[in-house]
Amino acid sequence: MNADTGAPHERGHIVVIGGGIAGLAAAHRLATAGRRVTLLEATTTLGGKLRAGEIAGVPVDLGAESMLARRPEAVDLARAVGLGDRLQPPATTSAAVWTRGALRPMPKGHVMGVPGDATALAGLLTAEGLARIEHERDLPPADATALGDDVAVGRFVADRLGREVVDRLVEPLLGGVYAGDAYAISMRAAVPKLFEAARAHGTLTEAVRALQRGAQAQTGPAFMGIAGGIGTLPGAVADAITAQGGEVLTDTPVHGLTRSARGGWDVRTGDLVRHADAVVVATPAWSASELLAAESPSAAAELAAVEYASMALVTLAFRRADVAGALPEGSGFLVPPVDGRTIKASTFSSQKWKWTGEGSGDLVVLRTSVGRYGEEEHLHREDAELVSVSLTDLAAATGLAARPVATEVTRWIGGLPQYPVGHLARVARVRDAVAKLPALRVCGAVYDGVGIPACVASARRAADEILATPTLAQGTLSDERE
Structure with a gap:
């Protein structure tokens, strides 16, 4: 096993584990404060549940598509990384509920x-x-x-x-x-x-x-999107981190996290051990549990008990002429589970987002979502079957009879942490246990809310607490080297 000793050690080096929006926001906060930051993401893709893609040449979001604008954190982050001129409110906010056999406002x-x-x-x-x-x-x-x-x-x-x-x-x-x-x-x-x-x-x-x-009494839109997709935010944040001297590595899973004999932390990735003065763990609960098991068994046990729900998004592109008059006005509809349908919602993307509508040309894009907590069986269906049941439900709800010219199924396995009664008490116990470790904090959707602003706020809290750590409070890139 090789140690990370090739470069002089800089007081203030912080490793962020996890490249979802929380990890990226934490790394951005730390890099902006002048710290040497290394972000490690296990998969090949940054952003977690934020993912940009395309269907039939039309750019779309394949994950989260909007963020609450009446909380400032996510909008502020987008502006800080150069996306302020691309922020857009929904073109329409009217929606419906498909229940008892009809679409009702x-x-x-x-x-x-x-x-x-x-x-x-x-x-x-x-x-x-x-x-x-x-x-x-x-x-x-x-x-x-x-x-x-x-x-x-x-x-x-x-x-x-x-x-x-x-x-x-x-x-x-x-x-x-x-x-x-x-x-x-x-x-x-x-x-x-x-x-x-x-x-x-x-x-x-x-x-x-x-x-x-x-x-x-509040002014401005309740929600915002980003032209080109919310999924473009992670890349912009990563670029801002590297522009400030930070390092962002994908396809780099962390296999071990232990306190170092020389102070700080040893972060093991494959056969390489990276030394860090501080660590932010911004991974899902099950992953954080494994990473903390050696140093904080109590926090690890609490995190291991957190349950998650999985879901799938089915994105569909239709010829505009084929759906003329079929889709009602508005941004889409929700479906109560009590009605026994397969889909739980549909978003009329080309109507909801100006950038999607303008970019789709002679196509209309919409999507459905499938899967709730305890309904994992839907996620094991083939892509074609998920498309088929989506079309069946759409036809029943709206009368849409057209066949799509392109489809895309995106699965989010273990995508959303569940917040049962007592969840906040569990989070408090985790944070109390983690606070006993030197220069380590946790953040992400499991702690303070699943929305993008909540994840960014959780990241800022973790980063600011790390920056306030006495051994790091004065650390900069120009500090004395070991």
């Missing part, structure tokens, strides 16, 4: 599907479901006693407003974010503002109205 005035009043849901819920929402005023307050330290979103909303709200609205919206089960997902972790607002206002509906009043 997504109501306004809700927070992750939880309504502020029943009137907005007319046509989406039954008369009994609407009446059940009004019954909340007769219930005891939704205070700290009712909510406790944490509670499942679906269970609490069903108790307050009825199961129809959960099954027809909350479940498909949460399924789009977490690919999970609303009746198991932590309210405190997934919708923390609603959790706290419910404590303050006593009813869910009043909590939603209060949050909506706050949202109305």
Whole structure:
């Protein structure tokens, strides 16, 4: 085994393990602060769940396609790496829910599907479901006693407003974010503002109205995309890291992480051992568990218990003339699991994103998503079968009868960490255990949220804590060398 001793050791060398958006954001933060950074990614591709591609010559996103713009972290990162002039809001934000045999407009005035009043849901819920929402005023307050330290979103909303709200609205919206089960997902972790607002206002509906009043005071679009695809962000961040003297290596899996006899960390990749003064672990929970097993068994055990959901995206290109009049207006639709369909959503990409629509010429691009937590069997289907079931559901929802001219299936195995009740307590235990290790931090979707801004914020937190480490706080590229 060879040691990394060919170059003088520089105080302040930091290794980031994992080249998803969290690892890239952490490395960018560290490189911008003047540290020597090496990012190691196990696969041949950077970006994690952000992936740019094309179909029939049309550039598309094959992973995440938008980012929340009312949190600043991701938009700020895009601007910092030169993509500010390519940021674009969706061309349309109107969407539908395909339920009970029809496409029904997504109501306004809700927070992750939880309504502020029943009137907005007319046509989406039954008369009994609407009446059940009004019954909340007769219930005891939704205070700290009712909510406790944490509670499942679906269970609490069903108790307050009825199961129809959960099954027809909350479940498909949460399924789009977490690919999970609303009746198991932590309210405190997934919708923390609603959790706290419910404590303050006593009813869910009043909590939603209060949050909506706050949202109305905000300006600018709620979401942003990037012309050319959100999947172009990882490459731009990597370029910015290398421009600042950092090193970004793909196809370089880390097989071991141990404390070094000379201080800092030894990072083993194949037969090479790289020395680092500090390490940021920005990998999925199962990988972080393996890396931390030797030095922090308690953190490793907690991370090993985190479960993940898998999903597939089916991207389809049609001749524009073949779909004329078939697709409804809007950005697409969600599908409640209770309706028993295979797809859980469809995005009309050419209608949702101006850059896709303008770049598609005589083609129309749309995509479907398949797979939720506990539905792994869908991911074992052949590509052709996933395309077929997608077309079947699209035809039933919209009447689309055309055959695509090109298809692309992208599988995300273990793509989304699940946030069950107690998840935040687990994260706190992991961080407490990791904090006992010198100059090591963790970040990524498993800790602070699965959205791009949340991942960037998690990365910044890890990077800033590393930079504040006493042995590194004064370290720069010009520091004394060993």
